[in-house]
Amino acid sequence: MDKFYELRLYVAGKTTKSVIALQNLKKYCEEHLQGKYTIEVIDLLVQPQLAEGDQIFAIPTLVKKVPEPVRKIIGDLSNEEKVLVGLDIRPLAANR
Amino acid sequence: MALKKQSKAISSKELEKVLTGISGLDEITLGGLPKGRPSLICGEAGAGKTLFSIEFIVKGALLYNEPGVFMAFEEKADELKVNVASLGFDLDSLEREKKVKIDYVHIDRTEIEETGEYDLEGLFIRLGYAIDSIGAKRVVLDTIENLFSGLTNEAVLRSEIRRLFQFLKSKGVTAIITGEKGEKTLTRQGLEEYVSDCVILLDHRIINQISTRRLRIIKYRGSVHGTNEYPFLIDDDGISVLPVTSLRLNKEVSTAVVSSGIEALDKSLGCNGFFKGSSILVSGTAGTGKTSVAASFVHAACKNKSKCLFFAFEESPQQIIRNMRSIGIDLNDHLDKGYLEFFASRPTLFGLEMHLVAIHKAIKKFKPAVVVLDPITNLETIGSISEVKAMLIRLIDYLQEEQITVMFTALSINNAINEQTDEVVSSLVDAWIRIRDIEDNGERNRGLYIMKSRGMKHSNQIREFVITDEGLNLIDVYLSDDGVLTGSAREARMLIEKTGKVIQEQALSRKDREIIRKKRVLEAKIEGLRTEFESIEEELNKVYVEEELKKQIMGSALEQMTELRKGSSAIQPKKSKLHKKKGK
Numbered sequence: 001m002d003k004f005y006e007l008r009l010y011v012a013g014k015t016t017k018s019v020i021a022l023q024n025l026k027k028y029c030e031e032h033l034q035g036k037y038t039i040e041v042i043d044l045l046v047q048p049q050l051a052e053g054d055q056i057f058a059i060p061t062l063v064k065k066v067p068e069p070v071r072k073i074i075g076d077l078s079n080e081e082k083v084l085v086g087l088d089i090r091p092l093a094a095n096r
Numbered sequence: 097m098a099l100k101k102q103s104k105a106i107s108s109k110e111l112e113k114v115l116t117g118i119s120g121l122d123e124i125t126l127g128g129l130p131k132g133r134p135s136l137i138c139g140e141a142g143a144g145k146t147l148f149s150i151e152f153i154v155k156g157a158l159l160y161n162e163p164g165v166f167m168a169f170e171e172k173a174d175e176l177k178v179n180v181a182s183l184g185f186d187l188d189s190l191e192r193e194k195k196v197k198i199d200y201v202h203i204d205r206t207e208i209e210e211t212g213e214y215d216l217e218g219l220f221i222r223l224g225y226a227i228d229s230i231g232a233k234r235v236v237l238d239t240i241e242n243l244f245s246g247l248t249n250e251a252v253l254r255s256e257i258r259r260l261f262q263f264l265k266s267k268g269v270t271a272i273i274t275g276e277k278g279e280k281t282l283t284r285q286g287l288e289e290y291v292s293d294c295v296i297l298l299d300h301r302i303i304n305q306i307s308t309r310r311l312r313i314i315k316y317r318g319s320v321h322g323t324n325e326y327p328f329l330i331d332d333d334g335i336s337v338l339p340v341t342s343l344r345l346n347k348e349v350s351t352a353v354v355s356s357g358i359e360a361l362d363k364s365l366g367c368n369g370f371f372k373g374s375s376i377l378v379s380g381t382a383g384t385g386k387t388s389v390a391a392s393f394v395h396a397a398c399k400n401k402s403k404c405l406f407f408a409f410e411e412s413p414q415q416i417i418r419n420m421r422s423i424g425i426d427l428n429d430h431l432d433k434g435y436l437e438f439f440a441s442r443p444t445l446f447g448l449e450m451h452l453v454a455i456h457k458a459i460k461k462f463k464p465a466v467v468v469l470d471p472i473t474n475l476e477t478i479g480s481i482s483e484v485k486a487m488l489i490r491l492i493d494y495l496q497e498e499q500i501t502v503m504f505t506a507l508s509i510n511n512a513i514n515e516q517t518d519e520v521v522s523s524l525v526d527a528w529i530r531i532r533d534i535e536d537n538g539e540r541n542r543g544l545y546i547m548k549s550r551g552m553k554h555s556n557q558i559r560e561f562v563i564t565d566e567g568l569n570l571i572d573v574y575l576s577d578d579g580v581l582t583g584s585a586r587e588a589r590m591l592i593e594k595t596g597k598v599i600q601e602q603a604l605s606r607k608d609r610e611i612i613r614k615k616r617v618l619e620a621k622i623e624g625l626r627t628e629f630e631s632i633e634e635e636l637n638k639v640y641v642e643e644e645l646k647k648q649i650m651g652s653a654l655e656q657m658t659e660l661r662k663g664s665s666a667i668q669p670k671k672s673k674l675h676k677k678k679g680k
Contacts, residue, residue: 048225059217078212086209
């Protein structure tokens with residue numbers, strides 16, 4: 001558990017889906033990655049040029065840049081299980 | 097609902113269109129794709145959808161100053177650039193000039209986890225940003241269906257795609273959306289539901305192992321359009337679509353005449369050649385010199401500084417040049433001067449329609465006044481007779497419109513099937529020249545006759561067609577008791593007649609000489625008689641003069657005697673005597 005998580009959340013304005021996604025993300029991170037993560041929220045309405053770089057097409061999208069491999073989770077992150085699997089955070093391994 | 101939409105289209109009078117720049121397509125659609133609306137291009141894998149859409153973007157940027165965004169869901173930008181570089185499209189420099197923007201949307205299912213609700217706002221933002229950054233007027237989405245393979249929530253996708261088309265319309269861009277053909281639907285995901293303005297289907301068919309690409313406009317709301325299947329060609333210059341048949345039959349006609357290159361043939365045509373813009377068929381069995389006739393036609397045209405295009409389906413250009421040199425026709429010279437161009441291709445290289453497209457393209461490029469197709473019968477290896485006919489109708493149609501004179505050569509074999517071909521094609525052409533083998537007397541000769549020549553008082557005679565070192569010639573009909581004589585029989589007959597003539601001439605001159613001789617003899621006789629006559633006359637005259645003299649002398653002697661007898665009165669009796677003589 002030494003890995004540091006760099007997370008980016010792409011949103012487009014303050015939509016319900018974006019707000020829910022951010023809330024969910026923060027909740028999971030506090031639970032599982034306390035002190036080992038940064039969350040960068042990118043609003044594409046403000047910086048549309050950034051969408052191409054991370055291959056964003058759906059909103060909201062959570063991108064895990066570090067640690068490798070790069071993973072993307074799209075949606076409002078309401079399914080904790082899936083988010084944690086997507087982010088390679090332990091619980092899944094523990095469950096196994 | 098549908099009615100309302102229709103009436104709306106009518107009330108707005110005319111649909112605004114955007115020229116695609118793809119040659120031929122704008123003619124079929126009568127002006128291009130609907131402006132500011134999305135159009136759907138569907139077809140199987142490898143039908144040419146991507147190429148079609150990229151050409152739309154590139155031509156827009158190059159020809160119409162309309163920047164375009166190409167959003168690729170399948171190929172990476174680099175791959176795409178390499179793929180289209182072969183067509184001479186330099187996407188890199190266009191991108192640098194901000195005329196084209198390529199955005200590759202990478203969707204990899206393994207990298208993506210879906211949880212909860214989402215929408216495709218990110219894609220919209222990307223697209224919107226790309227459009228705004230270069231002021232794009234054209235957009236291509238190739239192919240949006242890839243979203244379905246990357247994402248699982250179909251309900252979301254469908255509503256988002258619907259929204260995407262609304263978004264494109266609101267942006268006022270003319271868009272092409274591509275979609276792969278589904279089993280029963282036009283596209284796998286039923287994109288045609290969303291795009292209702294214009295749908296074009298690309299097709300790639302293989303018949304008899306030869307592939308033909310075809311294009312059909314399935315629907316074009318608010319516009320008239322060609323409904324046929326149009327063949328199209330992908331080559332070094334991109335796509336060219338061929339609008340196959342012109343609907344009208346009101347071409348301009350010319351009374352100008354093009355020489356056939358054979359003086360005697362020109363004469364028997366009655367008008368010193370063929371009409372400009374007419375079509376000529378030269379048919380004959382193998383080895384009758386059809387290509388030679390065509391070459392001499394080309395030779396004559398080139399000498400008149402007209403451009404000629406020679407489509408060779410049988411021999412290579414070098415072969416034709418070599419062979420024609422043997423009959424005194426130097427085509428190489430015309431080739432060097434740029435009056436002549438060869439276009440050689442094996443018929444089996446591609447389908448008939450493709451040949452037609454290729455021919456069209458070559459003609460458009462070279463702009464010839466005379467076109468030769470040698471031979472059209474070879475095209476039958478790749479299509480049925482009716483297909484060849486359909487193709488030739490279109491070709492003749494086009495050539496007539498352009499006022500290009502065309503000569504086809506056709507091989508006829510003396511069996512029922514091929515004679516038919518002749519007839520099939522012959523109804524289309526304006527002039528038909530047949531070269532026949534005349535087998536007689538242990539040798540084979542060629543006979544040429546004009547089967548038909550519209551609008552000309554042509555000769556009805558079969559004439560002997562000879563190929564010499566100095567070119568082609570027709571020899572006058574040689575009629576004898578045995579019919580028309582050709583070849584050595586003709587030569588022999590000519591010889592016989594020639595000797596006869598010499599003998600006759602000699603006989604004549606002998607007679608002439610005899611007459612002259614006789615005349616001379618007679619003249620000599622006449623001369624003799626005349627001298628005889630003169631001497632007789634002189635004799636007679638002499639007698640007469642003597643008599644006169646005698647009389648005179650006797651008279652004067654009598655006077656003298658009377659004078660002597662009567663003295664001075666002697667004068668009177670003399671007078672009375674003279675009076676007496678007069679009275680007698």
